[in-house]
Amino acid sequence: MEKQKKNIIINARFLTQKLTGVQRFAIEIARQLNEMMPDLVFVAPSDIIHHEVAAELNVIIIGKCKGVMWEQLDLPLYLKRNNKPLLINLCNVAPLFYTNQVITIHDVASFVNPQWFSKNFVRFYKFLMPRISKKAKLIFTVSDFSKAEIIKYLHVDAVKIKVVYNGVSELPAPSFIETNYGKYILAVGSIDKRKNIQNLVEAFGLIKHKNFKLIIVGDSNAIFNNEGNENLKTRNDIIFTGRVNDHELANLYTGAQLFAYPSLYEGFGIPPLEAMAYGCPTLVSDIGSLREVCGNASMYINPLDTKEISKGIDLLIDDSTLRNTLVKNGNQNLKRFSWENSAMQIFNSITFLIAQS
Template sequence: MRVFIDGTPLFRQRTGVGQYTMHLVEALFRVDEDHRYTIFSFALLGRGAKRRPIPETPRVAYRFMRYMHLKVFNAIVRKLTAPPIDLMLGSRPDLFFFPDFVRFPLPLGSRAIAVVHDLSFVLHPEHVADRNRKYLTRYVPRTIDKCQHIVTPSENSKKEIVEFYGTDPDRISVVSPALDHTFFYPRADTEIEAVSKKYGITKPYVLYTGTLEPRKNIKSILAAYAQLPPEVRDSFSMVLAGGKGWLDREIKDQLEALRHLDIITTGYVPDEDLPALYSGAALFVYPSLYEGFGMPPLEAMACNTPVIVADNSSLPEVVGDAGILVDAHDSAALGLHMEKVLGDPALADELRRKGLERAKLHTWENSARRLLDIINEVGARP
């Protein structure tokens, strides 16, 4: 089959959707020896067309639309209508794969698979920027209706799509994110010490990684840390590792009110520092209010760090019995669990052991094989 892949997420600064797309597609090309793939994107007048996030091979090619800038295309989509992408490309492949929520019109008749990562834009609109919320609210229902199959990263997201849109569950498959285990693994003390020094960490620490925004529930992390007994706070720093996010004014105010405590904000942390940062943490906390999947707890477990996560959305799927679940809105309970893990080495060791075992189950090759099965099934339909 000829399969066209929307490569736009690969050319942006790669956050969650971009990382998922990159790793999944790379693994797909490794496990599939039959189909031919074309990654398409925009490069006005050829600018940027030399970039190849994934190397070309005899079965992997690139196609750039050189007569329109991506920003112009996005403006048309947001303000007017979604243009027919197959006519713009001048091609009718057997299958299109859209990894970023939205399927564009295909009047030439190709089949399509799209990834709908979560339904935060309708279930938790307060945590989604207005422009993005309107865009997804408009186009995701059309995508679900028009695609031959939908992929989503968790059973929870699948359940939400079925319940909210009335979609046939047989039209939805779960292809979960995974880990590069050659990258996320327990690091040596020398690496941990170097990264700790880089970020001004001088004693054992509790860690959160991710954007500092309301959906990640930073206020509960800070409230839980503040209520720890003084002797525990004196022994452990609280490290918030991530860049500033959307609507972070309250977080800034809370940090200012707690400036007398040992709270370290690192700002954006490059990928290469994350494994050592996870490996050095005494505990990882992630009481997010909603996640389509939630990669940071999985990354932490792979680096031999005990985890506490919220008991909502997909997070129980991610950690299973390898982590502690807590009500995201109960900062007192979060604080008590933090105190318990930090004060009980046997419990922490048990969580580490279970976490390492669970993380090993998540490989990109396994996820890519699930996607390939879907490609084969959808592509074979009459």
């Protein structure tokens, strides 16, 4: 029990959630911080699904509730009973009635485009986010773009916000190059309006290379407004795989002719970097965060213009010189992103915060 008396706690509720970019950030940062700060305490509700990570982090199960109720009731009660230590939150939300904490806001998409999300999700975020942002001692976010958006929509002082990029997780080496799909274009992401899968599907129907398939990896999430998704699965040359494991994903990245990411809004955008790590040329939306993250290592398209998306796909298929240039630039671009460096930024900020308090 002595470890619980230490002064930094990490909210590990992310270990109960399906893996998206937000949970990937939390897991990788938590692993790095655990190496840098051995006195950290990780606490979570009982419904953990990432058991290996929980064991690695020596997670302590507290409380009887789950989900939001655990975060808003059990977690702050535990903290108040343990001398109100500093709490680190890595996945957007945090306890409303607790002030000794830092938070991480990955994006403010629910403020910018609320129609993409369920009504209950939007109501909850619009109530919670401004309040915890105002009370938090420090806010981390994943890009300069997201920092500007947080300032605009949550009215937070810029000095309070620290930008910490995502890293690139080390996925397994591919077990084979060829797949059963033949020639294909790959897309990875949640099946929701923000990822703009509808326009990608329409653009795919316009490309001249009719011998290609479109492989879409990911599934839907209850937080999104998924109306209309059922209309996407109407063609034999478009394959929805659902979620895949890291080995399958490695094979898909390696075998793809190109990776398409026509997202309408991102706080960061991890999948294009994963594609670069496997030598796959990337076609991405010309939006602020992806320009910041992908630099000169991607081809950019207007995500609202299906003809432009289709022409971009055809160009990348036809132009081997362009593909090779993007792959080469991608290898260089990846050097900017490291989980270890990002965790060190958080460690330094937390250390300074504690020293000042």
